[in-house]
């Protein structure tokens with residue numbers, strides 16, 4: 469019997485959407501205002517969902533405290549109040565779109581969990597724009 473345990477988190481971060489190998493005109497055409505060289509910020513909201521069997525002794529799939537600490541170390545400490553393009557190594561050569569951010573977060577959290585757990589990450593970039601990565 470599989471059960472999904474979810475925890476919400478949030479972080480504030482700045483970014484700019486552009487490709488270094490494109491002209492300013494092409495970046496403007498594709499990314500519009502998100503290509504502003506002055507960067508802009510979002511209040512990102514995160515949902516981390518872990519699916520697995522209930523441990524019959526503890527009644528837990530995963531201790532929420534353990535999940536909270538993983539999210540803090542892997543996401544909040546790494547991304548909160550950072551400029552993603554400049555201060556977060558994963559985005560040095562990767563455009564920090566919501567799609568790329570959610571995959572980076574998945575890849576940081578997955579190795580911290582028991583291999584038998586399934587992981588799904590949902591990231592809200594704005595209250596109306598969100599992406600989900602179920603890891604496949």
Ligand SMILES: Nc1nc2c(c(=O)[nH]1)N=C([C@H](O)[C@H](O)COP(=O)(O)OP(=O)(O)OP(=O)(O)O)CN2
Pocket residue numbers: 485502564565566567593594595596597
């Ligand atoms: N597929 C994607 N499209 C866009 C992304 C993205 O990450 N993936 N990102 C952006 C911008 O960074 C930003 O999210 C857009 O902000 P904004 O236009 O302010 O957001 P809203 O649409 O929610 O604002 P409205 O008030 O509804 O206009 C753009 N595209």
Ligand SMILES: [Zn+2]
Pocket residue numbers: 483502508509510
């Ligand atoms: Zn943006």
